[in-house]
Amino acid sequence: MYSGKHWILLAGLAIAVGVLPAQERSEMNSFTSPADVAAGGRLYRPLCSNCHGQQGQGWPGFTPNLAGKLHHVSTDGDIYDLLHTGIPGTDMPGFNLSERETWQVVAFVRAFANDLGQATGDxxxxxxxxxxxxxxxxxxxxxxxxxxxxxxxxxxxxxxxxxxxxxxxxxxxxVHPRSFRARAVTEQGQVVEGVRLNEDSFSLQVLTTDGQLVSLDKTKLRSFAVVSDSPMxxxxxxxxxxxxxxxxxxxxxxxxxxx
Ligand code: HEC
Ligand code: HEC
CATH class of the missing domain: 1.10.760.10 (Cytochrome c-like domain)
Incomplete structure (x- = not known):
């Protein structure tokens, strides 16, 4: 999973940037288009996901959940600065990214957090x-x-x-194809619908919506179809x-x- 080389590279970045002053930046992030968010994601994956998780979820006891409430930072500008300085005395390194790249990573991190912050219900x-x-x-x-x-x-x-x-x-x-279901009608006219588990030329096992496992003899079915509606x-x-x-x-x- 985590190669030793990677760690050394990250440690090198942290040291290189740790001595630089915070970069000049604008107040607002003007790199927030879907293409910028996607570009931020392409930087996030190799640079951040090993420590923070693919979805920013973090690892309890090691890294914070970037999708939840952030503690060290509040504005986009704060995140920008933090990405350059890192958090001294912790494992959070500083990164030597261009202004554009930094804002793109900020936009990507905000895509985790904002989405949740927008939820207004109880x-x-x-x-x-x-x-x-x-x-x-x-x-x-x-x-x-x-x-x-x-x-x-x-x-x-x-x-x-x-x-x-x-x-x-x-x-x-x-609907994801893994959710496609089978609908069979037996000789007696009983309708059986559910997820296909095992299937060969002669038999079929179906897990029905109410959690029952049903085995069917395919040679004796009145009809059989794959249904692509969502089971939900x-x-x-x-x-x-x-x-x-x-x-x-x-x-x-x-x-x-x-x-
Ligand atoms: C080597 C592991 C490591 C890497 C790589 C790393 N981080 Fe972190 N990060 C941490 C740790 C540990 C903390 C928490 C520091 C603390 O508060 O003790 C942290 C904190 C943060 C915070 C502050 C969270 C808050 O609650 O305020 C943000 C934002 C953040 N990281 C974003 C990133 C981004 C974006 C990247 C990639 C560009 C990245 N980190 C790469 C380990 C890492
Ligand atoms: C009968 C079972 C069933 C019930 C009841 C059900 N769901 Fe689902 N739900 C599913 C299945 C199966 C999928 C995956 C469908 C697919 O792959 O397209 C799904 C998908 C979803 C997704 C999208 C997940 C994704 O990763 O794309 C959400 C969100 C969701 N359900 C929320 C709910 C909520 C909220 C409720 C209750 C109000 C609910 N569901 C009730 C079976 C159910």
Whole structure:
């Protein structure tokens, strides 16, 4: 994972920059377009992700969660300066990046943090809704809940509130092929629908939405089809705008937790 060479390179950068004064900079970040954020991501991955994690989530006891509330810095300019000076006396090195590159990394780091900061709902109310409305049945939190849907912590760490809102109210908009399901009708007319687990020419195993494992003899089915709709029900009209905000605030809180 982590090559020794990398560490030496980083240590070299830290020493080289540690003695330089803070760079001249403008007050505002004017490199915030999606292309700048993407360029910042290309710098972030080799320079920062080993210590801070691919999604800025950090490692408890070593690095802070960059997707949560930041403690050393508040403005974009503060992050800019910190990237040049590092944090003396800690493992956070300074970096010798151009002005443009530095702002692009700032924009990328803000894409973790801002997204969560924008969540305006009530996270405690959201936590209750998450259980009452069945999200937990498919999206586990810690050791609790079902496994049909993905763990939403990582999703929330890199998604904006709008993207989360869309995923919840319009799940069919973009369905990952790993979520495609099988729908079979048996000779007796029973409909079995779920995730395909094992399949060969003669048999098929399906994990149904309510968690049952069903084995089917393919030679005896009345019909068989692959369904590409999302297994997730749409919550359009089933959660009010306020309730959606609350659930999103709860997901943001999950993502910001250091554990
Ligand atoms: C060698 C490990 C290491 C690398 C590489 C590294 N960091 Fe850090 N970073 C740290 C540590 C450790 C801290 C926390 C220092 C402390 O407060 O004790 C930190 C703190 C920070 C903070 C302040 C967080 C806060 O809560 O205020 C920011 C922002 C940050 N790093 C961004 C970056 C970015 C962006 C990069 C890549 C350009 C990067 N770091 C590379 C280890 C690292
Ligand atoms: C019947 C199971 C089920 C229920 C109930 C359910 N989901 Fe999902 N959800 C899924 C599955 C499966 C996916 C992945 C679909 C895909 O790959 O396109 C998903 C995807 C998502 C995503 C996008 C994840 C990503 O990484 O792209 C979000 C956000 C989400 N669900 C939130 C919720 C919330 C909030 C609730 C409750 C209000 C909820 N879900 C209820 C099964 C469910």
């Amino acid at each position: 996270a405690d109310a959201g936590a209750e809704l998450y259980r009452d409305r069945g999200c937990i049945n498919c999206h586990r939190v810690g050791d609790e809940g079902g496994r049909l849907g993905p763990d939403l912590r990582a999703t929330a760490a890199v998604s904006s509130p709008d993207a989360l809102r869309q995923a919840i109210t319009d799940p069919n908009r973009s 029900p749409s919550y359009q009209g089933r959660l009010s705008d306020k309730e959606l905000d609350d659930v999103i605030a709860y997901l943001a809180r999950l993502a910001a937790r250091e554990q």
